[in-house]
Amino acid sequence: MKRKTLKRRVELEGFGIHTGKLSYLIMHPAINDGGAIIFRKGKETIKAHIDNVVDVRFATVLGINGQSIRTVEHLLSALYGIGITDAIIEIKGEEVPALDGSAKSFVDAIEEVGTESLDYPAKIIKVTKYFKVTGEKGSFIEVFPSETTEIECIISYDHPYLKKQEKRFTFSEDVYKKEIAPARTYCFYEEIAHLLKSGLGRGGNNRIVVVIGKDGIINKPPRFEDEPVRHKILDLIGDIALSGYRFIGKIKAYKSGHALHNKFLKEFLKSDAYTII
Numbered sequence: 001m002k003r004k005t006l007k008r009r010v011e012l013e014g015f016g017i018h019t020g021k022l023s024y025l026i027m028h029p030a031i032n033d034g035g036a037i038i039f040r041k042g043k044e045t046i047k048a049h050i051d052n053v054v055d056v057r058f059a060t061v062l063g064i065n066g067q068s069i070r071t072v073e074h075l076l077s078a079l080y081g082i083g084i085t086d087a088i089i090e091i092k093g094e095e096v097p098a099l100d101g102s103a104k105s106f107v108d109a110i111e112e113v114g115t116e117s118l119d120y121p122a123k124i125i126k127v128t129k130y131f132k133v134t135g136e137k138g139s140f141i142e143v144f145p146s147e148t149t150e151i152e153c154i155i156s157y158d159h160p161y162l163k164k165q166e167k168r169f170t171f172s173e174d175v176y177k178k179e180i181a182p183a184r185t186y187c188f189y190e191e192i193a194h195l196l197k198s199g200l201g202r203g204g205n206n207r208i209v210v211v212i213g214k215d216g217i218i219n220k221p222p223r224f225e226d227e228p229v230r231h232k233i234l235d236l237i238g239d240i241a242l243s244g245y246r247f248i249g250k251i252k253a254y255k256s257g258h259a260l261h262n263k264f265l266k267e268f269l270k271s272d273a274y275t276i277i
């Protein structure tokens with residue numbers, strides 16, 4: 001697989017899902033040293049890399065020298081999903097715009113200008129051994145050697161509607177675009193007041209967030225019946241992309257979230273369960 005960038009620059013603006021504040025994003029074509037997605041905010045340059053993650057409580061936040069960029073995961077998922085390995089993302093604002101709440105708006109905007117193959121091989125991390133990390137409340141992520149990129153996510157909540165959803169996805173750009181990228185963020189109706197009180201979710205609304213009530217999805221129709229678990233796969237791809245590599249192997253994630261994705265990636269990179277090709 002070759003590295004890839006955008007053909008031309010892409011400009012986007014919108015409200016951050018947590019801050020509710022307007023921000024501007026300009027994605028530039030680039031050839032970055034070794035292949036990388038690099039954010040620029042003010043004078044700071046922040047590489048999209050696990051070492052620069054500064055918060056994972058409700059979204060993945062990158063930061064350096066007191067400057068941070070919130071909620072990078074949907075954009076990083078979109079870039080990974082369509083094979084973009086090199087870009088410079090200039091941001092004016094605190095948070096990546098939520099746009100439609102999924103990765104689809106990013107994918108569509110990039111596809112409109114097109115992508116360009118670079119004459120460098122992409123860096124690949126390949127699972128060679130079984131490896132597992134565990135998190136709170138029985139959650140875990142485990143990986144197995146495989147010749148493809150397979151993701152299996154299971155979400156499970158103590159909630160009458162969302163007791164369990166599971167989905168398997170074998171990665172390809174086409175399937176990502178159709179089956180994963182359009183899946184929007186979800187939240188539970190009962191949690192909204194608490195989120196808002198904590199200063200989160202201020203840019204959320206019922207077009208961009210799937211709101212789950214006791215009897216089911218409140219803002220019908222969803223884009224998919226199992227939209228929440230598809231969104232979990234979308235988030236996982238965005239968080240795993242912070243390795244800086246293309247990933248080959250099978251990942252199984254049970255009740256995972258940003259914190260566990262982050263913990264998994266850190267420990268996996270320190271392990272001997274992979275090879276770089």
Ligand code: ZN
Nearest residue numbers: 073185231235
């Ligand atoms: Zn998300």
